[in-house]
Amino acid sequence: MKKKPLYILILLVLLFAVVAMVYFQPKITTEEQSEENTTGKDEEKEGSKTPETSPAEEINPDEQIDALLADMTLEEKVGQLMVIGFDGSKVSSNAKDMIKNKHIGGIIYFDRNMESPKQVAELSNSLQQTAADSKNQLPLMIGVDQEGGDILRMRSQVSPIPSQQKLGKIGAAETVYQTAKLNATELSAMGVNLNFAPVLDLSKTDSRSFGTDPKKTAEYGTKVIEGFQSASITGAVKHFPGHGRSSVDPHLDSSSVEANQLDLENSDIYPFTQLIKEVDNQNFFVMVTHIKYPAYDKEKPASLSKVIIQDLLRKKLGYEGIVVTDDLEMGAVTKHYAYKDLGSEAIQAGADLLLVCHTYKHQLEVYNGIIEAVQSGEIPIERINEAAKRVISYKMNTMQHEIVDPKQADSIVKSEESLTYLENLK
Numbered sequence: 062m063k064k065k066p067l068y069i070l071i072l073l074v075l076l077f078a079v080v081a082m083v084y085f086q087p088k089i090t091t092e093e094q095s096e097e098n099t100t101g102k103d104e105e106k107e108g109s110k111t112p113e114t115s116p117a118e119e120i121n122p123d124e125q126i127d128a129l130l131a132d133m134t135l136e137e138k139v140g141q142l143m144v145i146g147f148d149g150s151k152v153s154s155n156a157k158d159m160i161k162n163k164h165i166g167g168i169i170y171f172d173r174n175m176e177s178p179k180q181v182a183e184l185s186n187s188l189q190q191t192a193a194d195s196k197n198q199l200p201l202m203i204g205v206d207q208e209g210g211d212i213l214r215m216r217s218q219v220s221p222i223p224s225q226q227k228l229g230k231i232g233a234a235e236t237v238y239q240t241a242k243l244n245a246t247e248l249s250a251m252g253v254n255l256n257f258a259p260v261l262d263l264s265k266t267d268s269r270s271f272g273t274d275p276k277k278t279a280e281y282g283t284k285v286i287e288g289f290q291s292a293s294i295t296g297a298v299k300h301f302p303g304h305g306r307s308s309v310d311p312h313l314d315s316s317s318v319e320a321n322q323l324d325l326e327n328s329d330i331y332p333f334t335q336l337i338k339e340v341d342n343q344n345f346f347v348m349v350t351h352i353k354y355p356a357y358d359k360e361k362p363a364s365l366s367k368v369i370i371q372d373l374l375r376k377k378l379g380y381e382g383i384v385v386t387d388d389l390e391m392g393a394v395t396k397h398y399a400y401k402d403l404g405s406e407a408i409q410a411g412a413d414l415l416l417v418c419h420t421y422k423h424q425l426e427v428y429n430g431i432i433e434a435v436q437s438g439e440i441p442i443e444r445i446n447e448a449a450k451r452v453i454s455y456k457m458n459t460m461q462h463e464i465v466d467p468k469q470a471d472s473i474v475k476s477e478e479s480l481t482y483l484e485n486l487k
Contacts, residue, residue, distance in 0.1 A: 126454050129197065130446060137197060138449040139431045140164030142408065144202060144385070146418040150176050152187045155421040160191045160201070163428055166452055167202030167255065169418055175215040178251055178474035182467040185252020189462045199453065200460045204255035204297075207248060209240070210268050212258075219247055220479040223486060225260055229271035229281065231486060237281045240486075241288025243479050249292045250473040252465045257297045257348060257385075259285040261332040262305035270305060275328050279335035286336065286345050295459070297385055298336060300350035301374060302363060303329030307352050311393035315362065317353040325356060334378055342382035343455065347374065349386055349412065351393035361410070362394060365403075370411035383451055385414040390423055401430030409440055413448040 130138070140159075144167035147156040159165045168188055175181050185203050192201045206212050210224020222244045228237050241259075248256060259282050264270035271278045282298060289296045302325060309316035318325070326334070333347065349370060351362045357373060358366040364386045374380050389395075389403045398406065404415050404427035417424045434440040 122457065126450060126457055129453060129457075130450055133197065133449070135432060135435060135442070135445070137164040138445050139428060139435075141166040141199070141449050141452050142413060142431070142445075143167075143404075143415050143417060143424065143428060144169055144204060145424045146171060146174075147421070148173055150174055150180055150184060152184065152191060156188070157191060159421075159424060160188070161195050163425075164195065164197065164199075165201075166199075166414065166456075167204060169257075169416065170203070170205045170214060170253070171418070172214050175218070177215075177218055178247075178470040179467040181215070181251040181253075182465045182470040186464050186467070189252070189464060193462045198462075199456050200462045202255045202295075202456075202460075203253050204257055205248065205253050206257045207244060207253075208258040208260060208269060209244065212269060218475065220244070220475050221483055223483065224268040225271045225281075226268040227486075229277065232277075234280055234284050236486060238284040238288045239482070241285040242291045243288075243482065245289040245292035245294035247474045247479070248294055250465060250470040252463060252470075254293065254460060254463060255295050255297065255346075256289060257299065259296060259298060260300070261298050261336075262300060262303050263329055263332075264305040267305065273305075275331035276335075279332040282332055282336055283340055286340055290344050295345060297346035297348045298333060299348035300352075300387060301330075301333055301347050302350075302354060302357075302369060303333070304350045304352045305329060309393075311351045311387065311391050313392045314396060315351065315353065315393040317355055320354075320356060322356045325354065330373075330378075333374075337378050337380045342380055343459065344382075346383045346385045346414070347380055349374075349384060351387055351391055361406075364394065364412065365398075365406045365410050367410045375411060383413045383455060384411060386412050386416055388416045388418045389427060390417060390419050399430075400426035401433070403427060404431045405434035405440055408434075408444060408448060413451045 140163045143165045145156070145159055145165055146169045147153045156168070170181070174184065188201055188203060192199065205214055207214055207222065208225065209222035210226065213219065213222060220243060222240060228240060245256065260269045261278055261282050262270050263273050263275060263278060265273055271281045286296045286298070304311070304318065306318045306320065306329065307316045336345065349364045351364050353362050354369065358368040363369045370384055374384065386407050389400070389407070394403055400423045407415055408431060415427060417427050431440065435442060435445055
Protein backbone atom coordinates (compact mmCIF):
# COMPACT_ATOMS: atom_id res chain seq x y z
CA MET A 62 0.00 0.00 0.00
CA LYS A 63 2.90 2.34 0.66
CA LYS A 64 4.00 1.96 -3.00
CA LYS A 65 0.69 3.27 -4.34
CA PRO A 66 1.54 7.00 -4.10
CA LEU A 67 4.78 6.36 -5.99
CA TYR A 68 2.89 4.34 -8.63
CA ILE A 69 0.37 7.13 -9.01
CA LEU A 70 3.15 9.70 -9.24
CA ILE A 71 4.84 7.71 -12.02
CA LEU A 72 1.55 7.49 -13.91
CA LEU A 73 1.04 11.24 -13.57
CA VAL A 74 4.55 11.96 -14.84
CA LEU A 75 4.03 9.67 -17.83
CA LEU A 76 0.64 11.25 -18.55
CA PHE A 77 2.15 14.73 -18.37
CA ALA A 78 4.94 13.67 -20.76
CA VAL A 79 2.43 12.32 -23.28
CA VAL A 80 0.30 15.46 -23.07
CA ALA A 81 3.39 17.64 -23.47
CA MET A 82 4.47 15.71 -26.55
CA VAL A 83 1.04 15.99 -28.16
CA TYR A 84 0.71 19.65 -27.28
CA PHE A 85 4.14 20.81 -28.37
CA GLN A 86 4.74 18.53 -31.39
CA PRO A 87 2.55 20.45 -33.93
CA LYS A 88 4.30 23.69 -33.06
CA ILE A 89 7.71 22.13 -33.60
CA THR A 90 6.61 20.53 -36.88
CA THR A 91 5.18 23.81 -38.18
CA GLU A 92 8.40 25.63 -37.39
CA GLU A 93 10.45 22.91 -39.06
CA GLN A 94 8.26 23.09 -42.18
CA SER A 95 8.54 26.85 -42.15
CA GLU A 96 12.32 26.55 -41.94
CA GLU A 97 12.34 24.22 -44.95
CA ASN A 98 10.03 26.39 -47.08
CA THR A 99 11.17 29.89 -46.13
CA THR A 100 14.91 29.81 -45.84
CA GLY A 101 15.07 33.56 -46.35
CA LYS A 102 13.34 34.10 -43.00
CA ASP A 103 15.75 31.71 -41.24
CA GLU A 104 18.73 33.63 -42.58
CA GLU A 105 17.21 36.85 -41.34
CA LYS A 106 16.72 35.34 -37.83
CA GLU A 107 20.33 34.12 -37.80
CA GLY A 108 21.63 37.59 -38.61
CA SER A 109 22.35 36.91 -42.27
CA LYS A 110 23.45 39.96 -44.23
CA THR A 111 21.45 38.85 -47.31
CA PRO A 112 19.29 41.87 -48.25
CA GLU A 113 15.54 41.49 -48.38
CA THR A 114 14.31 41.25 -51.99
CA SER A 115 11.11 42.78 -53.27
CA PRO A 116 8.61 40.68 -55.29
CA ALA A 117 9.66 42.55 -58.44
CA GLU A 118 13.30 41.54 -57.86
CA GLU A 119 12.43 37.91 -57.13
CA ILE A 120 10.54 37.42 -60.42
CA ASN A 121 12.55 38.04 -63.56
CA PRO A 122 10.00 38.58 -66.37
CA ASP A 123 12.35 37.33 -69.10
CA GLU A 124 13.08 34.16 -67.15
CA GLN A 125 9.37 33.66 -66.52
CA ILE A 126 8.62 34.02 -70.24
CA ASP A 127 11.46 31.65 -71.19
CA ALA A 128 10.24 29.10 -68.64
CA LEU A 129 6.70 29.25 -70.00
CA LEU A 130 7.94 28.95 -73.57
CA ALA A 131 10.10 25.94 -72.65
CA ASP A 132 7.06 24.24 -71.13
CA MET A 133 4.88 24.76 -74.21
CA THR A 134 4.36 22.18 -76.91
CA LEU A 135 4.76 22.99 -80.60
CA GLU A 136 0.97 22.98 -80.94
CA GLU A 137 0.59 25.50 -78.12
CA LYS A 138 3.20 27.82 -79.60
CA VAL A 139 1.64 27.72 -83.06
CA GLY A 140 -1.80 28.42 -81.62
CA GLN A 141 -0.54 31.61 -79.98
CA LEU A 142 0.39 32.90 -83.44
CA MET A 143 -3.22 32.94 -84.65
CA VAL A 144 -6.11 35.38 -84.29
CA ILE A 145 -9.43 33.94 -85.47
CA GLY A 146 -13.02 34.97 -86.01
CA PHE A 147 -16.20 32.97 -85.42
CA ASP A 148 -19.96 33.22 -85.92
CA GLY A 149 -22.50 34.21 -83.30
CA SER A 150 -22.95 36.41 -80.25
CA LYS A 151 -21.85 33.69 -77.82
CA VAL A 152 -18.72 31.54 -77.62
CA SER A 153 -19.30 28.95 -80.35
CA SER A 154 -18.15 25.34 -80.13
CA ASN A 155 -15.60 26.06 -82.87
CA ALA A 156 -14.21 29.06 -81.00
CA LYS A 157 -14.05 27.04 -77.79
CA ASP A 158 -12.11 24.30 -79.60
CA MET A 159 -9.65 26.80 -81.03
CA ILE A 160 -9.08 28.38 -77.60
CA LYS A 161 -8.91 25.26 -75.43
CA ASN A 162 -7.40 22.72 -77.81
CA LYS A 163 -5.50 24.82 -80.37
CA HIS A 164 -4.42 27.49 -77.84
CA ILE A 165 -5.02 30.43 -80.19
CA GLY A 166 -3.64 33.84 -79.32
CA GLY A 167 -6.65 36.00 -80.06
CA ILE A 168 -10.13 36.70 -81.41
CA ILE A 169 -11.38 39.32 -83.87
CA TYR A 170 -14.95 40.61 -83.66
CA PHE A 171 -17.24 41.47 -86.55
CA ASP A 172 -20.85 42.68 -86.63
CA ARG A 173 -21.98 39.05 -86.51
CA ASN A 174 -20.62 38.86 -82.94
CA MET A 175 -21.91 42.20 -81.66
CA GLU A 176 -25.46 43.06 -80.60
CA SER A 177 -25.07 45.57 -77.77
CA PRO A 178 -22.29 46.92 -75.53
CA LYS A 179 -23.48 44.75 -72.64
CA GLN A 180 -23.60 41.61 -74.79
CA VAL A 181 -20.11 42.26 -76.21
CA ALA A 182 -18.73 42.75 -72.70
CA GLU A 183 -20.30 39.47 -71.60
CA LEU A 184 -18.89 37.71 -74.67
CA SER A 185 -15.41 39.10 -73.98
CA ASN A 186 -15.63 37.88 -70.38
CA SER A 187 -16.68 34.41 -71.53
CA LEU A 188 -13.82 34.23 -74.00
CA GLN A 189 -11.26 35.34 -71.42
CA GLN A 190 -12.62 32.84 -68.91
CA THR A 191 -12.31 30.05 -71.47
CA ALA A 192 -8.66 31.03 -72.00
CA ALA A 193 -8.08 31.27 -68.23
CA ASP A 194 -9.33 27.70 -67.83
CA SER A 195 -6.86 26.36 -70.40
CA LYS A 196 -3.39 24.97 -69.63
CA ASN A 197 -1.18 28.04 -70.03
CA GLN A 198 -3.83 30.55 -68.88
CA LEU A 199 -2.62 33.22 -71.29
CA PRO A 200 -5.15 36.00 -71.88
CA LEU A 201 -6.65 36.52 -75.32
CA MET A 202 -6.09 39.43 -77.60
CA ILE A 203 -9.62 40.54 -78.46
CA GLY A 204 -9.53 42.75 -81.52
CA VAL A 205 -11.79 44.62 -83.90
CA ASP A 206 -11.55 46.88 -86.94
CA GLN A 207 -12.93 50.10 -85.45
CA GLU A 208 -11.33 52.70 -87.70
CA GLY A 209 -14.26 55.10 -87.84
CA GLY A 210 -16.34 56.30 -90.77
CA ASP A 211 -17.34 53.40 -93.02
CA ILE A 212 -15.38 50.88 -90.94
CA LEU A 213 -17.36 50.87 -87.70
CA ARG A 214 -18.64 47.66 -86.09
CA MET A 215 -22.03 47.67 -84.35
CA ARG A 216 -22.60 51.08 -85.90
CA SER A 217 -25.97 51.85 -84.33
CA GLN A 218 -24.79 50.96 -80.82
CA VAL A 219 -21.51 52.91 -80.60
CA SER A 220 -20.51 56.54 -80.90
CA PRO A 221 -20.24 57.70 -84.55
CA ILE A 222 -16.44 57.88 -84.77
CA PRO A 223 -15.59 60.01 -87.83
CA SER A 224 -13.52 58.70 -90.71
CA GLN A 225 -9.80 59.36 -90.84
CA GLN A 226 -10.45 61.40 -93.97
CA LYS A 227 -12.69 63.76 -91.99
CA LEU A 228 -10.16 64.01 -89.17
CA GLY A 229 -7.44 64.75 -91.72
CA LYS A 230 -9.50 67.58 -93.16
CA ILE A 231 -10.14 69.02 -89.68
CA GLY A 232 -6.36 69.06 -89.36
CA ALA A 233 -6.00 69.18 -85.57
CA ALA A 234 -3.72 66.65 -83.87
CA GLU A 235 -5.47 67.12 -80.52
CA THR A 236 -8.82 66.28 -82.13
CA VAL A 237 -7.31 63.09 -83.54
CA TYR A 238 -6.02 62.17 -80.07
CA GLN A 239 -9.30 62.88 -78.27
CA THR A 240 -11.34 60.97 -80.86
CA ALA A 241 -9.00 57.97 -80.61
CA LYS A 242 -9.24 58.11 -76.81
CA LEU A 243 -13.05 58.18 -76.98
CA ASN A 244 -13.05 55.25 -79.41
CA ALA A 245 -10.65 53.26 -77.24
CA THR A 246 -12.59 53.98 -74.04
CA GLU A 247 -15.70 52.46 -75.58
CA LEU A 248 -13.83 49.42 -76.87
CA SER A 249 -12.10 48.85 -73.54
CA ALA A 250 -15.45 48.95 -71.72
CA MET A 251 -16.58 46.04 -73.91
CA GLY A 252 -13.49 43.94 -73.19
CA VAL A 253 -11.70 44.70 -76.46
CA ASN A 254 -7.94 45.26 -76.08
CA LEU A 255 -6.74 45.50 -79.70
CA ASN A 256 -7.91 47.79 -82.50
CA PHE A 257 -6.67 47.15 -86.03
CA ALA A 258 -6.21 50.87 -86.72
CA PRO A 259 -5.07 53.47 -87.71
CA VAL A 260 -4.68 53.28 -91.48
CA LEU A 261 -1.43 54.94 -92.62
CA ASP A 262 -2.07 54.54 -96.34
CA LEU A 263 -1.80 57.76 -98.38
CA SER A 264 -4.83 58.58 -100.53
CA LYS A 265 -6.84 61.54 -101.84
CA THR A 266 -10.08 59.62 -102.22
CA ASP A 267 -10.13 56.79 -99.67
CA SER A 268 -12.14 57.80 -96.58
CA ARG A 269 -9.97 55.44 -94.53
CA SER A 270 -6.92 57.66 -95.11
CA PHE A 271 -5.83 60.87 -93.35
CA GLY A 272 -4.80 62.23 -96.77
CA THR A 273 -1.71 62.35 -98.96
CA ASP A 274 0.74 64.19 -96.70
CA PRO A 275 3.22 61.65 -95.26
CA LYS A 276 4.26 63.92 -92.37
CA LYS A 277 0.69 64.71 -91.32
CA THR A 278 -0.26 61.06 -91.62
CA ALA A 279 2.66 60.14 -89.36
CA GLU A 280 1.68 62.84 -86.85
CA TYR A 281 -1.97 61.79 -86.76
CA GLY A 282 -1.08 58.10 -86.63
CA THR A 283 1.09 58.78 -83.58
CA LYS A 284 -1.80 60.62 -81.91
CA VAL A 285 -4.14 57.70 -82.58
CA ILE A 286 -1.75 55.25 -80.91
CA GLU A 287 -1.39 57.62 -77.93
CA GLY A 288 -5.17 57.96 -77.66
CA PHE A 289 -5.61 54.20 -77.78
CA GLN A 290 -2.92 53.68 -75.14
CA SER A 291 -4.66 56.11 -72.77
CA ALA A 292 -7.50 53.56 -72.55
CA SER A 293 -5.31 50.42 -72.60
CA ILE A 294 -5.94 49.61 -76.26
CA THR A 295 -3.14 48.48 -78.56
CA GLY A 296 -3.34 49.72 -82.15
CA ALA A 297 -2.17 48.04 -85.34
CA VAL A 298 -0.94 50.44 -88.01
CA LYS A 299 -1.75 49.32 -91.54
CA HIS A 300 -1.28 48.40 -94.34
CA PHE A 301 2.54 48.19 -94.49
CA PRO A 302 4.26 49.23 -96.68
CA GLY A 303 1.24 51.29 -97.73
CA HIS A 304 -1.35 50.43 -100.38
CA GLY A 305 -2.80 53.85 -101.14
CA ARG A 306 -1.56 53.57 -104.73
CA SER A 307 -3.33 50.27 -105.40
CA SER A 308 -6.63 50.32 -107.28
CA VAL A 309 -7.51 46.69 -106.53
CA ASP A 310 -9.19 45.63 -103.28
CA PRO A 311 -7.00 42.84 -101.80
CA HIS A 312 -10.16 41.22 -100.44
CA LEU A 313 -10.88 40.35 -104.06
CA ASP A 314 -7.61 39.90 -105.93
CA SER A 315 -3.88 40.56 -106.00
CA SER A 316 -2.23 43.70 -107.32
CA SER A 317 1.14 45.45 -107.48
CA VAL A 318 2.39 48.91 -106.53
CA GLU A 319 4.75 50.02 -109.28
CA ALA A 320 7.11 52.50 -107.63
CA ASN A 321 10.82 52.48 -106.88
CA GLN A 322 12.24 52.08 -103.38
CA LEU A 323 13.26 55.72 -102.96
CA ASP A 324 9.81 56.95 -103.96
CA LEU A 325 8.08 54.51 -101.60
CA GLU A 326 10.35 55.28 -98.65
CA ASN A 327 9.86 59.04 -99.06
CA SER A 328 6.08 58.75 -99.24
CA ASP A 329 4.07 55.57 -98.55
CA ILE A 330 6.53 54.07 -96.07
CA TYR A 331 7.40 57.37 -94.35
CA PRO A 332 4.49 57.36 -91.82
CA PHE A 333 5.43 53.85 -90.67
CA THR A 334 9.09 54.85 -90.39
CA GLN A 335 8.25 57.82 -88.16
CA LEU A 336 6.00 55.83 -85.82
CA ILE A 337 8.66 53.18 -85.43
CA LYS A 338 11.17 55.88 -84.48
CA GLU A 339 8.94 57.93 -82.18
CA VAL A 340 6.59 55.47 -80.46
CA ASP A 341 7.42 52.54 -78.17
CA ASN A 342 7.25 49.55 -80.52
CA GLN A 343 5.46 47.50 -77.85
CA ASN A 344 2.50 49.90 -78.06
CA PHE A 345 1.48 49.04 -81.60
CA PHE A 346 1.52 46.19 -84.10
CA VAL A 347 2.31 46.55 -87.79
CA MET A 348 -0.15 44.91 -90.19
CA VAL A 349 1.36 43.84 -93.50
CA THR A 350 -0.71 43.95 -96.69
CA HIS A 351 -1.16 41.25 -99.34
CA ILE A 352 -0.16 43.61 -102.18
CA LYS A 353 3.07 43.10 -104.15
CA TYR A 354 5.91 45.64 -104.30
CA PRO A 355 8.21 44.56 -107.16
CA ALA A 356 10.80 47.18 -106.18
CA TYR A 357 11.48 44.95 -103.16
CA ASP A 358 10.15 41.51 -104.10
CA LYS A 359 9.00 40.61 -107.60
CA GLU A 360 7.47 37.27 -106.60
CA LYS A 361 5.63 37.48 -103.31
CA PRO A 362 3.11 39.82 -101.68
CA ALA A 363 4.36 41.84 -98.72
CA SER A 364 2.69 39.55 -96.17
CA LEU A 365 4.70 36.57 -97.44
CA SER A 366 7.94 38.38 -98.27
CA LYS A 367 11.13 37.99 -96.21
CA VAL A 368 12.58 40.96 -98.06
CA ILE A 369 9.76 43.26 -96.93
CA ILE A 370 9.20 41.93 -93.40
CA GLN A 371 12.71 40.97 -92.30
CA ASP A 372 14.99 43.12 -94.44
CA LEU A 373 12.89 46.28 -94.74
CA LEU A 374 10.61 46.39 -91.69
CA ARG A 375 12.85 44.67 -89.14
CA LYS A 376 16.40 45.51 -90.21
CA LYS A 377 16.18 48.78 -92.13
CA LEU A 378 13.36 50.45 -90.16
CA GLY A 379 14.23 48.75 -86.86
CA TYR A 380 10.72 47.65 -85.86
CA GLU A 381 10.81 45.37 -82.78
CA GLY A 382 7.12 44.75 -82.12
CA ILE A 383 4.56 42.26 -83.41
CA VAL A 384 4.04 41.87 -87.16
CA VAL A 385 0.52 40.74 -88.08
CA THR A 386 -0.76 39.70 -91.49
CA ASP A 387 -3.94 41.01 -93.04
CA ASP A 388 -6.70 38.38 -93.18
CA LEU A 389 -5.37 35.22 -94.83
CA GLU A 390 -8.81 34.54 -96.31
CA MET A 391 -8.53 37.46 -98.76
CA GLY A 392 -8.59 36.76 -102.47
CA ALA A 393 -5.21 38.41 -103.00
CA VAL A 394 -3.56 35.36 -101.42
CA THR A 395 -6.18 32.58 -101.52
CA LYS A 396 -6.23 32.69 -105.34
CA HIS A 397 -2.55 31.82 -105.40
CA TYR A 398 -1.86 29.75 -102.25
CA ALA A 399 -3.51 26.86 -100.41
CA TYR A 400 -4.50 27.56 -96.80
CA LYS A 401 -2.15 24.86 -95.54
CA ASP A 402 0.73 26.80 -97.12
CA LEU A 403 -0.34 30.36 -96.35
CA GLY A 404 0.40 30.28 -92.64
CA SER A 405 3.80 28.64 -93.04
CA GLU A 406 4.76 31.08 -95.82
CA ALA A 407 3.84 34.06 -93.62
CA ILE A 408 5.69 32.70 -90.58
CA GLN A 409 8.80 31.96 -92.65
CA ALA A 410 8.65 35.49 -94.04
CA GLY A 411 8.77 36.88 -90.50
CA ALA A 412 5.15 37.42 -89.45
CA ASP A 413 4.37 36.78 -85.78
CA LEU A 414 0.58 36.81 -85.84
CA LEU A 415 -1.81 35.49 -88.48
CA LEU A 416 -5.36 36.70 -89.03
CA VAL A 417 -7.83 34.03 -90.19
CA CYS A 418 -11.08 35.86 -89.72
CA HIS A 419 -13.99 33.74 -90.83
CA THR A 420 -13.96 30.00 -91.50
CA TYR A 421 -13.19 27.27 -88.95
CA LYS A 422 -12.06 24.84 -91.69
CA HIS A 423 -9.55 27.35 -93.02
CA GLN A 424 -8.29 28.11 -89.51
CA LEU A 425 -7.57 24.42 -88.96
CA GLU A 426 -5.82 24.16 -92.34
CA VAL A 427 -3.55 27.11 -91.51
CA TYR A 428 -2.85 25.76 -88.01
CA ASN A 429 -2.09 22.20 -89.16
CA GLY A 430 -0.07 23.46 -92.13
CA ILE A 431 2.33 25.33 -89.85
CA ILE A 432 2.77 22.33 -87.55
CA GLU A 433 3.48 20.05 -90.52
CA ALA A 434 5.97 22.56 -91.92
CA VAL A 435 7.87 22.60 -88.63
CA GLN A 436 7.83 18.82 -88.32
CA SER A 437 9.16 18.45 -91.87
CA GLY A 438 11.95 20.96 -91.24
CA GLU A 439 10.53 23.53 -93.65
CA ILE A 440 10.15 26.03 -90.78
CA PRO A 441 12.95 26.06 -88.19
CA ILE A 442 11.64 25.72 -84.63
CA GLU A 443 13.70 28.81 -83.81
CA ARG A 444 11.38 30.90 -86.02
CA ILE A 445 8.33 29.57 -84.13
CA ASN A 446 10.02 30.27 -80.80
CA GLU A 447 10.92 33.79 -81.88
CA ALA A 448 7.36 34.62 -82.90
CA ALA A 449 5.79 32.90 -79.89
CA LYS A 450 8.14 34.69 -77.50
CA ARG A 451 7.23 38.04 -79.02
CA VAL A 452 3.51 37.32 -78.58
CA ILE A 453 3.86 35.89 -75.06
CA SER A 454 6.12 38.76 -73.96
CA TYR A 455 3.52 41.25 -75.17
CA LYS A 456 0.77 39.44 -73.28
CA MET A 457 2.67 39.03 -70.02
CA ASN A 458 3.92 42.61 -70.03
CA THR A 459 0.72 44.39 -71.04
CA MET A 460 -2.29 42.13 -70.57
CA GLN A 461 -4.35 40.34 -67.95
CA HIS A 462 -7.56 38.31 -68.14
CA GLU A 463 -9.51 41.53 -68.41
CA ILE A 464 -12.97 40.93 -66.94
CA VAL A 465 -15.19 43.94 -67.51
CA ASP A 466 -18.51 45.08 -66.04
CA PRO A 467 -21.26 44.61 -68.67
CA LYS A 468 -23.51 47.17 -66.95
CA GLN A 469 -20.78 49.80 -67.17
CA ALA A 470 -20.34 49.06 -70.86
CA ASP A 471 -23.92 50.16 -71.53
CA SER A 472 -23.35 53.44 -69.72
CA ILE A 473 -19.91 54.21 -71.21
CA VAL A 474 -20.54 53.35 -74.86
CA LYS A 475 -22.35 56.07 -76.82
CA SER A 476 -22.66 58.31 -73.78
CA GLU A 477 -24.20 61.78 -74.03
CA GLU A 478 -20.79 63.30 -73.38
CA SER A 479 -19.26 61.38 -76.29
CA LEU A 480 -22.08 62.27 -78.66
CA THR A 481 -21.86 65.94 -77.74
CA TYR A 482 -18.11 65.98 -78.35
CA LEU A 483 -18.44 64.35 -81.77
CA GLU A 484 -21.33 66.58 -82.83
CA ASN A 485 -19.17 69.65 -82.16
CA LEU A 486 -16.25 68.52 -84.31
CA LYS A 487 -15.49 70.99 -87.07
